[in-house]
Amino acid sequence: MNALPKTVPNGLQRRSFLYRQLQQAGAEFAEVNGGAVAIRYGNNEAVELDRAKAMGIADLSVLPRTGFKGTGTVEWLQTQGLTIGQESNVAYRQSGGEWAARLAPTEIFLVDSLAGSGQLIDRLNQSWAWGSEKPRKAIGYPTPRQDSHAWFMVTGQHAPDMFAKICGIDFRLHKFAVGQIAQTSIAKMSGIIIRTDLGTTPAYHLLADIASADYLWPAVQDAMKEFNGGPVGLNALRRLEG
């Protein structure tokens, strides 16, 4: 039986800004959403899983995400079947495992589940249209969140302690609930942190300027060093999620 060809990041058109750093760290890739995502580092999955439980970081930048903002955004998304509550700075879990992060009363940042199928996100992106009615109904506007922000996931019990080294928000588990959002400064740059635990493991989405991904990735890992943290692949996250 022939082995499946290895996925090479620059063999695909959608590329994480970090793919060279991931390669250097020993990542093995799989194709998701037209890009290469690091699925594992090395062959010892148990070690990687333990790392994810203690202190890990994954690059999910090629996975699907989108956004909508402006008057009518939330109402339109609700008509599209999304569950979005009244409170801002809260992320609402969707039936397919996606998270709709309400950054403001009229702004949603939607990240896909770890499956990365992009079904809901593709459907929304395709459904949005200018419309021809006069006056046009206010349904907000799409925002290019797939490419404006790099997408990391920070996992493990030491995550709050690690964040305290790069961010002034209290991310401890009893202070920062699942679904809570912080729009804040991280390692001196703007970013969004959303807590969405994976099973019993604390997990935080970290979304920040895509152009600074090459800077932020090692900066976070530097903060993780004292906890023996390091990169983990998507497979480990999926296993944590159960």
Added chain:
Amino acid sequence: MTASNQMGGINRLPAPRGLLIDRSKQITFTFEGHSFTGYAGDTVASALAANDAWMISRSFKYHRPRGVLTMIGQDANTLVQIGDEPNCLADKRAIEPDMAIEGQNYIGTLEADRGRMVELVKKFLPVGFYYKTFHEKRDSWRFWEPIVRAMAGLGKIDLKADFHHSYYDKKYLFADVAVIGGGPAGLAAALQAAETGAEVILVEESPQLGGSLNYARFDETGDGGSRTSGELASRVRLQPNITVMTNAICSGWFADNWLPVIQGNRFHKLRVKAVVLATGSIEQPAVFRNNDLPGIMMGSAAQRLIHLYGVRPGKRAVILTANRDGYGQALDLLEAGIEVAAVIDLRPTPPQDTMTKAVQRAGIEIRTGHAIAEAMHIGQKKHVSGVSVAPIIGEGELGKAVAEYACDTVLMSVGYSPAGQLLHHAGTKFGYDTRSHMFKPEAVPAHVFAAGSVNNTFDLSAVLADGRYAGWAAAKDAGFERGSELAPPVERGAEEQTHPWPIFPHAKGMEFVDFDEDLKIEDLINGIHDGYDSVELLKRYSTVGMGPSQGKHSAVAAVRIVSRETGMDLRNMSVTTQRPPYTPEKFGHLAGRIFDPERRTAMHHRHLELGAQMMPAGLWWRPGYYGAKADRDQIIRDEVNNVRNNVGLIDVSTLGGLDVRGPDAAEFLNRMYTFTYTKLQVGRSRYLLMTDQTGVITDDGVACRFHDEHFYVTATTSGVDGVYRQMLQWNAQWRLDVDVANVTAAYAGVNIAGPKSREVLARVCHDIDLSPEGFPYLGVRMGTVAGIPARLMRVGFVGELGYEIHVPASYGEALWDALMAAGGLNGIRPFGVEAQRVLRLEKGHIIVSQDTDGLTNAYEADMPWAVAKSKPFHVGGRSAEIQLKNGLTRKLVGFTLKNADDPCPEECHLVLKGSAIVGRVTSAVHSPSLKKVVGLAYVHPDDAQPGSTFDIKVHGGRIIQGTVVPIPFFDPENKRQEM
């Protein structure tokens, strides 16, 4: 100096003494080149003391030998050099294997310091030396400068060394209540605050909780302190609401309870709702002749040596005291096998308590109403050898000496002063308490609480009660109210702790008030008599309290001396203002781990692979040119020529991008920019020029209309964030139905430019009609390039047929790869920012902030064509009109040189009219395309007509002539970019 290799040192006491040391781990280090062995947990000073090495350093001014004084890092006596790090506190810094330690401030060796001769000429170095010497005799600086510079500073820094950056970082801490100080009051406060429901952080500077409980003697048996410490500490550790930080020091108090906490190489940032300051008190020295000799130390320092480090402070001691603690120290010494020659009590009739009686029972001589008149020494002041004792006959007055005691140790236990630095930082008012003879906090600010001896409370049970009350009050202040209300203690036991006047002048002087600065009683008196008769003035004049220990041991004595000399009432006086930091901080702590974000485009690594020399543009990195630095000029010319004659590719991802959408989008742009956009057709673009309210140009770009309600607006790399802010700010007022999104990072962009760009693009773009008619100049389209969704714009910044292609950032590298591959047959090559600058200048296009400045309006920039007259308003329009009516003072023109052999001017070379400066060159280059110098410059309006000449002052003051010419310099009919 004798090095000892005896196990742990010849002065080491047997266990259980030595709470902080681990006798199973020996550590060898060197001091002044001699090898010593101590135990893990030893400080440098305790390990040296264990080995009978008492002289640690030399004093700053007179180079007098100095040794252990406090054993808690509150003094400058123990500043040592450890490797390349100067000014380390020997009584705080733990020993490490192979540590190389040296004393400081000597010439020659620590033992035989030639600098000690300074003391012989002390008459020529009076207090206020600088004031007196340089006030009128300014020329004397030439004589004194090399001497002063040689004497200045402590420790050594090798400026030629290969400096390395140690790793320091910062971390936030989170809690409801912070308790600073882990002594009895702090422990009680932390427990009470936690039991009341608050989340507590307890900060203790020592390695172990307990504070004075771990070394001081609270009762005759001597075990009450350690028992209480153990009980409290274990309760604290069991309390889940308390986070304990040991070896951590809070170095300041800042507004709204912001507390810096330093622990090792980490700087913690802690903000709490309420803070309890249980920082204790600082034992004060007695002032008598030669009170600075090694072997003379605070009583608490001796107890720390004995109990914390298991080190005998000497063999035969005299204790000078004015309180109960001195008697406890006598018992401690006896139990440690140290002979106590005498207890000298300043009080005429000390109260008889169990501790006093125990000393009497031990047969120790007690002299009441006496003081030490002078300390004697051996070997050039290297150690105390005895004391003479005299009766006190008045405040600070001694009779004739009546006895001498041989001893190698003198303990001073004459009183305390609150360690109130943090309270001072918080704005606490202190007042002098005539009953306890100490300053005490009288008005503590909101959300700040004091407890323990810093709060004038000394009796242990009162200290614990005070701590509990402060902890409860702080928790309540932070919003927690579990349990019943507590009250502060009524009796605090502060009397009979501190003597009102432990200062005894001697006919021969050398009674040190300030050990850091070698200031004696007479220095302060002379300073006062010189006219500096307030504490604050005297501090600046004499430098009292300005040394490394910041007056911890000198401030109170200085206040007392000023009070006596001026007749001021102590109750109306205070110590000088105390400011952060409480203890020395390193620059490394303040800097922390350097976070220096930068932005890279999707093609960044491709540029590096192609040999680009990268240059910063704000936070971004952009390729300047591709190739070796040595070939820079030729490379730039080649890149320019390739664009003019063939096809080039430049990364323009850093340009700002804003999606402006909504029914009022066109009206919004009309107001924000100088041009008009209402009638701009979908599929077309138009230049944008932004001005501020004063009419000054702030940015430019292009508006691309992709839909009636959608403009994709570009902005300059460094200007886009400001443009975005301006748009949000203005629309908050206008309330137009428009949404603005900054999508700069979301799009990668390239400009493929040159006569063959269409041919190259056609190979990878199949869903857009690229013909001149189908996609004309200034047209914009959406389609795909190499299968990637793209926004395409026909723009002409470099003056050639060209297409800006913007794609989602994740596709940027793939787009670059596809275009480079598609252009391979045509010899496509990348070009950088430097070539683009040349190309645009050949076309006469301005760069905002290079060819404009903070005063330039559209008319000065000769851009009236970019200002629409048909609309009622745009930001800055009215201001620019007024300036135009008032008359321009300068105008931007294109120029070339009158004499082709003259050198190319540089940016900011001055434009002159006669002798007056009327403008400057903003851009100039030797054009590869035109084979001559072309540039832009501000000239006098009278000289702005084509054909006029003007003077340019270039390097060396040479004047050359520029000739005004019309722009564009290259392809004036714009046929190339519109083909």
